[in-house]
Amino acid sequence: MSEHLPLDGKRLVVTGGARGIGAGIVRLALRQGAEVVFSYHRSADRARELCAELRATYPKQQCTALPAQVADTDSAARFAQAALEALGSVDALVNNAGVTRDGVFARMRREDWDEAVETNLGSMFTVTRPLVMALVRRRAGAIVNVTSSVGIHGAPGQANYAASKAGIIGFSKALAKELAELGVRVNAVAPGLIATDMTAGIPPERLEEIKKRIPGRRLGGVEDVAHLVCFLASDRARYITGQVIEVSGGLVH
Numbered sequence: 001m002s003e004h005l006p007l008d009g010k011r012l013v014v015t016g017g018a019r020g021i022g023a024g025i026v027r028l029a030l031r032q033g034a035e036v037v038f039s040y041h042r043s044a045d046r047a048r049e050l051c052a053e054l055r056a057t058y059p060k061q062q063c064t065a066l067p068a069q070v071a072d073t074d075s076a077a078r079f080a081q082a083a084l085e086a087l088g089s090v091d092a093l094v095n096n097a098g099v100t101r102d103g104v105f106a107r108m109r110r111e112d113w114d115e116a117v118e119t120n121l122g123s124m125f126t127v128t129r130p131l132v133m134a135l136v137r138r139r140a141g142a143i144v145n146v147t148s149s150v151g152i153h154g155a156p157g158q159a160n161y162a163a164s165k166a167g168i169i170g171f172s173k174a175l176a177k178e179l180a181e182l183g184v185r186v187n188a189v190a191p192g193l194i195a196t197d198m199t200a201g202i203p204p205e206r207l208e209e210i211k212k213r214i215p216g217r218r219l220g221g222v223e224d225v226a227h228l229v230c231f232l233a234s235d236r237a238r239y240i241t242g243q244v245i246e247v248s249g250g251l252v253h
């Protein structure tokens with residue numbers, strides 16, 4: 001393992017890599033020496049642009065974008081298969097893709113519940129299941145699942161999102177116990193409030209109110225999350241499994 005490049009030669013699969021936190025993870029993984037396949041769903045143009053930029057910067061490393069609707073079992077399976085073919089195998093999977101479908105629970109529509117749960121929690125099955133044997137066969141590797149502070153603490157207007165993100169925590173802890181003896185680590189990263197498209201729509205007065213509960217009074221950046229994800233994906237985290245780690249600037253709930 002290179003002292004300077006913690007992901008040197010590691011093959012990473014990242015879901016939702018075209019923008020936001022996922023794009024931050026893809027960028028940092030390449031910078032840290034990884035070969036990366038990431039998925040996009042609606043952001044095909046951004047995926048293409050990101051790949052072009054990163055291939056120009058890191059010409060010796062692979063950066064490939066492939067389509068996947070992670071809520072759909074067949075689409076996710078096709079993505080997983082294509083990712084394995086592109087990389088040869090996989091050393092780390094980062095389940096990052098996710099959505100919010102906020103609303104007060106008393107008026108929540110079933111489709112908003114389903115979309116949040118099937119995208120955020122369903123993808124833990126649809127993407128991880130077809131890739132897990134590749135990790136187990138090598139008796140090495142890491143899975144990093146992106147949950148949320150909301151999955152730990154809850155938040156009004158986010159019952160569907162909180163349920164899906166809490167589910168990711170249970171899934172990660174159970175899978176960590178199942179795979180530990182097989183050499184595969186599983187951890188969850190729980191961002192607080194990070195500046196991306198997902199948080200861009202929060203009304204300014206609500207944002208100010210939330211900022212008062214962050215000791216540093218500012219939102220996090222995608223790199224703040226990416227550094228922890230890449231660390232957990234690397235061998236430097238070899239004795240860390242079954243953990244949920246918040247990246248929230250100390251956000252108080």
Ligand SMILES: NC(=O)c1ccc[n+]([C@@H]2O[C@H](COP(=O)([O-])OP(=O)(O)OC[C@H]3O[C@@H](n4cnc5c(N)ncnc54)[C@H](OP(=O)(O)O)[C@@H]3O)[C@@H](O)[C@H]2O)c1
Nearest residue numbers: 016020021040041042043069070097098148193194196198
């Ligand atoms: N931002 C925050 O404050 C925050 C806080 C806690 C947790 N998180 C979590 O961090 C992760 C990334 O969030 P973000 O802030 O980067 O959000 P974002 O900017 O809205 O990006 C969402 C990503 O998820 C992908 N995605 C959404 N639905 C998908 C689907 N059905 N199939 C495949 N891909 C899908 C999108 O892909 P396309 O654009 O290609 O469709 C996009 O890459 C999510 O799991 C989110 O819940 C974010």
